[in-house]
Amino acid sequence: MKFIRTLMAAATALAVTAFVVPTFAADDPGPAAYAQALKGKRVMLVPLAMGFDLAQGWAHYLKKEVEAWGGTFETRDPNWVVDAGAQAITDAISSDTRPDVLIIHAPDLNSYSKLMKKAQAAGTYVILVDNPANFPADAFVGSDWDRLGQLEAEAAIKGCGENSSKKIGLVQGDQANSSSLYQYAGIMKVLDKHPDFKVVAKPDSNWDATTSRNVTTTMLQQNPDICSIIDFWDGDATGASAAIRDAKLDGKVFLVTTGGGEKAADCDKLQDGTYGAVVMTDLARQSGDMNAIIKFLLQSGQPAGTSHTYIYTLEKATTKADLKPDSCWDLKALQAEAAAAK
């Protein structure tokens, strides 16, 4: 018995040694370097406004990740006012707690270019999200709006079908925002390849639902046989859908739009037939891309403005037929999660 016990003790000692020694030998240098590069770094998000689904979704995912690696995450809310956004960026650059990474949702192609240059000169990495701008940022993360427009046009053509009137109406955003301009260019690229399809009207909504409703009413009044309408944002497509409803053309006009893939804004409306197809942004993945590039930049050691990376989010036109339980993310669930964490 004693012999066996000794043997077992020896075996155990051997086993422990065998396991412990290699652990010391394989101490991964990664986590320490990672922590050293990231700890205490500041990340700031300046969206167009904090009050809409995309910005709230980004903020949720970024905050979770940044705080997990020991950084500070802040947001500023310009509430759709370009000047307020410029002020927020200016203050951020010149403050004592200058952010190490500035994530900017640009309102148009040019407004913030000078400020972003200033930020880079001060040593802050600039990441553009969602809306491209005429500025070589350290990274752009968001949709390829041209491609997105092509997807919308393809969905509209499919929604119309071969035996339809082949008349398509567009409700554009405005003539300044890159997302609107590039979206239009993409749509026209596809329609050029389908010369039998015609754009009968292309008014602007100025991103306002009431305006979208009024122009769509007029459009349907002039062309009651329109088979599809592409509204450039789900934020105002509620207006276009109201006009279709009022004209009693539900089910006859295939409404295509694009949005952040939020459940109430997109999936619920695909489900009830308000929208025919929505080109949705995979928000969790887009936020993940941002998190990855933030981590890369902070560890790279390169000065701000050195490299220019484009990370386009994979987009897909979703219809009711291919709607899945995980097609959308749920803002209410994220808010509940945030409330529970408090």
Place this chain on the structure above:
Amino acid sequence: MNTIGWPNFRSVNQEGIVFAIAVVLFVAAAIGLPGFIDANNLVAIVRSVSVLGILALGMAVVIIGRGIDLSAVAIMAMSVAWYLQLLNSGTPDGLAFAYVLAGVLAIGLLNGFLVAYADVPAIFVTLATGSFVFGYVRSQLITQDAVPVPQGHWVELLGGLRFLDIPIEVFVFAGLAFLFFLFLRYTKWGRYIYFAGDNPVAARNIGIPVRPMLVLRYVLSAFVALIAGLLTAASLHSINTRVVNSTLLYDIVLVAVIGGIGLSGGRGGVRNVLVGAALIGILLNAMTIVDIPLLYQNLIKAAILLGAIIVDGIINPRDEQTAQQGDI
């Protein structure tokens, strides 16, 4: 002195000019644009300016009394957004509506009190309360810019309501216009508004309750804004508070002023609002049919307003009295 009754055909004023422009545009569009004269399109025109017109009615009463209400759009969007938020979070409908009514009344009273009793210029008071209403509701009471109407709620049903295929907004606009007309023309307090607007000191000296009437006008304007907000939500099945940042507020003032309601007070009436709304409605509709981009639409709108003001300035040169009284 016949500026508050029926049209004065002897002298051409701004209202007349704008009315003439509207008629010319209408005829030109009817001839040149296919589908413009269609009954459904005419209904669509009236409907597209209904909410704007309703807000302009409230604004008109305030302006006639020599004031201005820059908080109208904030009250319109935020009261309804709060109401819908309360409903979405499970508050009983009656209670939620009572809260909102109380809130709207409170803001109207605050506006009126500060202008009437604290003697702060209306433009500053309402600018501040408008920002306050937006900021407070947006940051404390609602979580999102856009608040949806709960499914099957009466606001949603209201949006689908039609009589003779005409949307409900049109009737509400017509009804409110008629009520405001009766109020301004046939009630004692309605008539007093013109005296108070024309010369507040004299009005007070002859015993008109100028200050309580001022308060009443801002309360009225606030309630009109609530109605406009409910109609907007009814049609769109949601309310987006972004509208507070839009040009809607200027459009409201534009409709009132372009129709001939002087910012110096004491002049104008419901008819001016209708003329102003008609011009804007016809203009926007025709430009949308022709497919003019929004940038040019704004340019054309502004050019017509400038033109009307210049022509008015030439035809009706400023006299001693208007010069002394001044505009805002």
